[in-house]
Amino acid sequence: MEIKEDFMPSSKNQPGKEFPQVNSQGYARFRVEAPDAESVNVSLGLGGKGGTDLTKNAEGVWTGTTAGPMDEGFHYYHLTIDGGVFNDPGAENYYGSTRWESGIEIPAHDQGFYELKNVPHGNVQQILFPSPSTNTSRTAFVYTPPGYGVEASNRYPVLYLQHGWGEDETAWSNQGHANLIMDNLIADGKVEPFIIVMTYGMTNEVKFGGLRDFKVDAFQAVLVDELVPYVDKNFRTISTRESRAMAGLSMGGMETHAITLNKPDVFSRYALLSGGTYNPEELKNSTKPALIFISAGSKENPDRVINAVNALKDAGYNAVSYVSEGTAHEFQTWRRSLFELAPILFSK
Amino acid sequence: MEIKEDFMPSSKNQPGKEFPQVNSQGYARFRVEAPDAESVNVSLGLGGKGGTDLTKNAEGVWTGTTAGPMDEGFHYYHLTIDGGVFNDPGAENYYGSTRWESGIEIPAHDQGFYELKNVPHGNVQQILFPSPSTNTSRTAFVYTPPGYGVEASNRYPVLYLQHGWGEDETAWSNQGHANLIMDNLIADGKVEPFIIVMTYGMTNEVKFGGLRDFKVDAFQAVLVDELVPYVDKNFRTISTRESRAMAGLSMGGMETHAITLNKPDVFSRYALLSGGTYNPEELKNSTKPALIFISAGSKENPDRVINAVNALKDAGYNAVSYVSEGTAHEFQTWRRSLFELAPILFSK
Numbered sequence: 267m268e269i270k271e272d273f274m275p276s277s278k279n280q281p282g283k284e285f286p287q288v289n290s291q292g293y294a295r296f297r298v299e300a301p302d303a304e305s306v307n308v309s310l311g312l313g314g315k316g317g318t319d320l321t322k323n324a325e326g327v328w329t330g331t332t333a334g335p336m337d338e339g340f341h342y343y344h345l346t347i348d349g350g351v352f353n354d355p356g357a358e359n360y361y362g363s364t365r366w367e368s369g370i371e372i373p374a375h376d377q378g379f380y381e382l383k384n385v386p387h388g389n390v391q392q393i394l395f396p397s398p399s400t401n402t403s404r405t406a407f408v409y410t411p412p413g414y415g416v417e418a419s420n421r422y423p424v425l426y427l428q429h430g431w432g433e434d435e436t437a438w439s440n441q442g443h444a445n446l447i448m449d450n451l452i453a454d455g456k457v458e459p460f461i462i463v464m465t466y467g468m469t470n471e472v473k474f475g476g477l478r479d480f481k482v483d484a485f486q487a488v489l490v491d492e493l494v495p496y497v498d499k500n501f502r503t504i505s506t507r508e509s510r511a512m513a514g515l516s517m518g519g520m521e522t523h524a525i526t527l528n529k530p531d532v533f534s535r536y537a538l539l540s541g542g543t544y545n546p547e548e549l550k551n552s553t554k555p556a557l558i559f560i561s562a563g564s565k566e567n568p569d570r571v572i573n574a575v576n577a578l579k580d581a582g583y584n585a586v587s588y589v590s591e592g593t594a595h596e597f598q599t600w601r602r603s604l605f606e607l608a609p610i611l612f613s614k
Numbered sequence: 615m616e617i618k619e620d621f622m623p624s625s626k627n628q629p630g631k632e633f634p635q636v637n638s639q640g641y642a643r644f645r646v647e648a649p650d651a652e653s654v655n656v657s658l659g660l661g662g663k664g665g666t667d668l669t670k671n672a673e674g675v676w677t678g679t680t681a682g683p684m685d686e687g688f689h690y691y692h693l694t695i696d697g698g699v700f701n702d703p704g705a706e707n708y709y710g711s712t713r714w715e716s717g718i719e720i721p722a723h724d725q726g727f728y729e730l731k732n733v734p735h736g737n738v739q740q741i742l743f744p745s746p747s748t749n750t751s752r753t754a755f756v757y758t759p760p761g762y763g764v765e766a767s768n769r770y771p772v773l774y775l776q777h778g779w780g781e782d783e784t785a786w787s788n789q790g791h792a793n794l795i796m797d798n799l800i801a802d803g804k805v806e807p808f809i810i811v812m813t814y815g816m817t818n819e820v821k822f823g824g825l826r827d828f829k830v831d832a833f834q835a836v837l838v839d840e841l842v843p844y845v846d847k848n849f850r851t852i853s854t855r856e857s858r859a860m861a862g863l864s865m866g867g868m869e870t871h872a873i874t875l876n877k878p879d880v881f882s883r884y885a886l887l888s889g890g891t892y893n894p895e896e897l898k899n900s901t902k903p904a905l906i907f908i909s910a911g912s913k914e915n916p917d918r919v920i921n922a923v924n925a926l927k928d929a930g931y932n933a934v935s936y937v938s939e940g941t942a943h944e945f946q947t948w949r950r951s952l953f954e955l956a957p958i959l960f961s962k
Binding site: 280281282298299300301302303304305326345347348349350351352353355358359364365366382384387389390391392393394395396402403408410415416418434439449470499500501502 | 628629630646647648649650651652653674693695696697698699700701703706707712713714730732735737738739740741742743744750751756758763764766782797818847848849850
């Protein structure tokens, strides 16, 4: 494919930084100043190809372009300079892989749903809630919809929304734009406003290879016994099972799966985004959920999602599947999943 | 001075990262993996000494310790690797010098006032407010005191608090811990709760050498005509001049100076933290301020602060000076300044 020379700075660059850049085909181009370095590699490239090696030009500046177009949406990446791992000084940082990584945004054909628009905006507030079980104050972010501060008597349903392994409570706002997705849906009249609560899932306590050993108990105590009561006390929630949902991406989906099955009287609406499935057998002895939503990218395991939802429907559950076309185990899949989930989450 | 081998990871490190470290004397020690690099320098060191050069050990790891103790409190820094500027992969990032820089924290003898304690916590919320004058939605952070969400009828005074050049609206929370300073003061009964609003002062539009050319008009329009009305509508403020204050550090102090003199009917309480002074002459034709607070670090220009406040007192103004002992033009000066300012800000 001929590379179009219409490169523009990535929307995830630090203020005023010209690089990295992306073009209309989805190629990414990098530029790093390190005149005395021996080698500079960018971890981002076509899947499994070892990233993109940069080459040094006559001015001592390292440049390079990905070998092909990247998937639409957000990608984490880093530089390897002379054998050490560093971030790209041009890019903003996002917490993933248990470190603050560089981020880049490949323009997507459907990006309007998570763009900052001239519509009423909700707020994202950092709360510090007491956690006796972990003997500290813990952080969560709470999205309150537009007008929350003005309409002093309205009460709202609540979605507890979890990040994936390697990420933290900042992911759904910073990488996912959950707040902008909600603002735009509300402005379009497509969703009744609800509150979203995002906290750290303690997922990074386990090494990625050892997910099977992860015990959900400690996080479940924080979420169900500490955070939910704090939110119900300090925000104008509808504090019923019917109006409380839990969702998570990847390992946050595993947590959602485990906690909703353990605590079916706390949550009534469950969503797994690239994070496993439910089967009718494991649900049959618990209070029936009002909604089960299961999604994945088309480059993941979409058949597994669709088969699971069909089995749930056959068993009489209100189950919905969603497959994000052309995306993998990355945030574009999860942005789209939230966009599909939100309008139906508390609709019946 | 003999270096004590009681180094511990800096409290500003990324989760789980062992380096950088600091010891009880204020020395900082660095460790960077870049086995094939030719040179690694840390910008942090004793003032004006060109930072700290690291040396490569037999395992190819670069290590080094500052030549002496650093001032107490927060410092920005970065690495220079083979001629390029990068962040330390061990440290969290903070927006300063118009880029996300690495940050390190030297323990301070008085650090209790900005520590996270087991007290009721306020929230810091990101708002997106409409700004017709700049044709976008702009970001601000709003600190609401503990119990704001529960005490649904209380109304609060408001402090508009500005960052310095090179920084942005994240600085007062991330580097300054303004929220924790307030939480601790409120828990100790030393301050009546108030709201703090922090937004981007548009200070980075000007090159640092050209501060004299900075025009405050564009920011003044955003602050006074757009943000203040939005906050008064969407938060439970006391929307009077008497209950509205403005403060800023460094270039944010210059903005505070200009805007309070231009708009004396909007703000009644003024504070300049390492950011210039007022003199009686320039105040005499405007509505009299209820309080003027001027501060600096003892390593800056403390005499200028004290002389200015004495002149203001002589002219009949309620003026207060504060000098932070042993600190320079850095955040420890401004944390302490806020701690001194908050109890008296709205007290009479």
